[in-house]
Amino acid sequence: MRRRISVIGGGLAGLTAALTAAEAGARVTLYEAHSSLGGRARTADAPYRTNEGPHALYYRGPHWTWLKQHDLLPAMAPLPPLEGSRFRFRRDGRLRKVPPAAMLRLVRRRDAPVDRDFHSWAAGIAGEAGARAAARYSAVAIFHHDPGSLSAAFVLERLRRATALPPEAHYPAGGWGSLVGLMASRAWDMGVRIEVGARVGELPQDGPVVVATSLPAARTLLGDASLTWPSGRTALVDLAVRERRGDAFVVSDLDSPGWLERFTAQDPALAPAGEQLIQGQVPVAPEEGRAAGVARAEELLDLGYPGWRDRTVWRREALAAGRTGAVDPVGSTWRDRPRVDRGGGVYLAGDQVAAPGVLSEVSFASAITAVTLALGERRLGAVA
Structure with a gap:
């Protein structure tokens, strides 16, 4: 039987x-x-095919391999070329084209201790500013308001995966x-x-x-x-805006953990013609509410998507509590x-x-x- x-x-x-x-x-x-x-x-139904927060599938991991072996990988939207993709970083209140060099020194490290917090360990290698930038950038794969307080081994693994070249993050065409x-x-x-x-x-x-x-x-x-x-909490902000030449593809916040991504840069079918779909996630602390995260997301929007308020044709917000995976x-x-x-x-x-x-x-x-x-x-x- x-x-x-x-x-x-x-x-x-x-x-x-x-x-x-x-x-x-x-x-x-x-x-x-x-x-x-x-x-x-x-994935939400058209016209705005949003996921519940920004999603990506990392192709070097075992999940990708299993899906491929079982012929379950959907068509992937082509990634924008790194050159000209307008991948930007907020640092000291301004948009930059590259992260601080000190942060990149950490990416080359092969391992980190489990029994030390990431910030104090990383500061000994890359200095205080480099450690803060690296911790905040890692939020794209951690969704936590204070990644620097977590296990150094946990954060470094995600930092290395999120900064790998060529990029590991891939996007199923049409959404997840x-x-x-x-x-x-x-x-x-x-x-x-x-x-x-x-x-x-x-x-x-x-x-x-x-x-x-x-x-x-x-x-x-x-x-x-x-x-x-433990898990993380994030404010989710989804926007559809009318197209404008020069909009950023990604804005990564190195002043405070946060991330915005223009998903139609690789998959225009996610929104109607002439519109761009932007999805963002901003970690919020236990004592903060959705409004605090949304306010920080709007600061990133002001930098990466000038005039977005007048161009907005659709908007949605949410608070994701306990839905962002484990943090160690x-x-x-x-x-x-x-x-x-x-x-x-x-x-x-x-x-x-x-x-x-x-x-x-x-x-x-x-x-x-x-x-x-x-x-x-x-x-x-x-x-x-």
């Missing part, structure tokens, strides 16, 4: 778990509380929904039973269960108060996060659990591990 496995959550982690289990021959049922799959990887669509179609073809609009209040009892929800949702479902880990404090690594195996045939997957990687890679790695442990299939490649 084929083994049964249930997956709760239809985001990237849940879809990866469902596909992996089906590939191993299991009978899979996937439950998604919303009316559509994708989780934070959903195109990737979700491919994964969902493959799951249907493999016989996965998908139930949307199905909010699960109690765990299924007919086999192992992979809980691939946010960590707060898993904590409530499992009644396990230990399921906590000083003295901790991914191995210290909530473990995948919860006992009793229950397994966790998602971006705040004990698995390595950057951004979506954590969801992917934890999903593979969860299914490997659930089915006892060591060949699937569980994370040690």
Whole structure:
């Protein structure tokens, strides 16, 4: 008889778990509380095909390799050439074309200590200004209001990935929904039973269960108060503006963590003809609200997109709390996060659990591990 496995959550982690289990021959049922799959990887319908905050897929990571091996990589929007792409940095209140040289010295480092904060470690190498700039730039892959206070090893890995040349960040054409669509179609073809609009209040009892929800949702479902880990909060600002020659492609804030990106620079189909789609994320501290982050985003808009207020044809704002993945404090690594195996045939997957990687890679790695442990299939490649 084929083994049964249930997956709760239809985001990237849940879809990866469902596909992996089906590939191993299991009978899979996937439950998604919303009316559509994708989780934070959903893409809004036209005319403005926004993601829930700026998204990118890092091509050197294991997630990219797995998607390619399974013929699940969607078409990628071509990256603008680095020369002439108008990649800009705010430093000392002005836009610059290059980051400080001291920051770049840190990128060449191969490793950093786990038990020191990034700022104090980096300042000994690149000076105070270089350490601050590097920490703030790393926010594009961390989403935290104070990256310099986190583990030096954690921040350096993300800094190196985010500054690699050629760039690791790639963008699915049409938004991340195109990737979700491919994964969902493959799951249907493999016989996965998908139930949307199905909010699960109690765990299924007919086999192992992979809980691939946010960590707060898993904590409530499992009644396990230990399921906590630090994350970040960001103010999200989405704009559609009329085209103007000379608008920046990216504005990275080195005075305070923040990031704006003009996504139509590589994929014009994300907005109507003659309009540009800009998405931004600005980390906010625990005591701050959305307004503080939006105000900082508007400062970046003033610098990188002159006249944007008069050109705006659509705007949306949100506060993303606890949805930005795990951050590792000083003295901790991914191995210290909530473990995948919860006992009793229950397994966790998602971006705040004990698995390595950057951004979506954590969801992917934890999903593979969860299914490997659930089915006892060591060949699937569980994370040690």
